[in-house]
Amino acid sequence: MIKHYYSYEEFREDLKALTKKIDKPFDTIMGISRGGLSMAQMFGEYYDIRKVYAINSIGYDDTRKLDEVKIFNIPDLSETKAVLIVDDIVDSGDTMVKILDILKAKYPNVMLYTASIFYKKSAKIAPDWFVKEPLCWIEFFWTVDLKEENE
Template identity: 45%
Template structure:
C-alpha cells in the first residue's frame, strides 16, 4: 500500500496555510469531526482565536477499513450561528461529510457551512471549500502513528 507519514512539522505548516485560506469566511464557530478533525480543529481555533469550538462524532472506519454506514452522534447546538467551519483531517470517500452535511443542513437550515481539510481525494463525493493537499494514497497522521499505544494496554 502506498502511504505517506504526515509529521507534526508538515501538519503545523499546512495548518497555518489552511487557516490563512479559510480566514476570509469569518466563521462564528469551528466544528471538528471526531476523531480525525480534532487535532486540526483545535490548532485552527487557536490560530483564529475562535473560542466557539464544537465537535461532532462520526464512525466510518474500523482501523483502516471503511464501514458500510456512517454513525453520527453528539450533535452540537448551533442555534444562533450564521457561519460554521467544518474541519476534518482528510476527505476520503466523502461519505462521512456527506452524511454530516445532510444532517446539519436539515437541523440548521439557516447556517452556512464550509469545509476545511488538510487532504482530500478526487473520488470524494464532497469537495472541500478550503484544502491544502490532494492525494490518492493512505495518510498516516502523526497523532495516529506516533502514539500507537492501544496494543500496550
C-alpha cells in the first residue's frame, strides 16, 4: 500500500493552518489518546490553555476493528465552558461520535468543538475544523520515529 510519511514539519504547518480556521473560543483542550496528544500540547501552548487533558479510546487494534469503541479516562469538565476535542484523524468517525455522545450526556452545558488534521469524507461525522483528506495510508512521525529501523 502507498504510504505517506507524515513528518513533524508537515504536522507543524497543518497545526498552523488549523489555528487559522478555528474561530470559536474554548477554555479546555482534550486530546484523544494517543493520536491527539502532541496536538493538544501544542495547541495548549499556542492558546495559552493549561487545562489540556487526555481522553482514551480503544477501537482499532491496528489490524482488526473491534465491534465497539470503548471510551475511558474521561476528564472532569465540571468547570469547563467550552472544550476543543482534537485528534490526528477522523477516519470512521466512531471514536469522535462516541466521545461526543458521552460528553453531551455527562456535561449538557459544555460547548463541544472538534478539530482534526485529517478527515475522511466517508466518516460518520465531520469535525468542526480539519485540514486535509488522507489520500493514502498515513505513517505518522510519532508512530515510527523512535523505532530502530527508522534511524
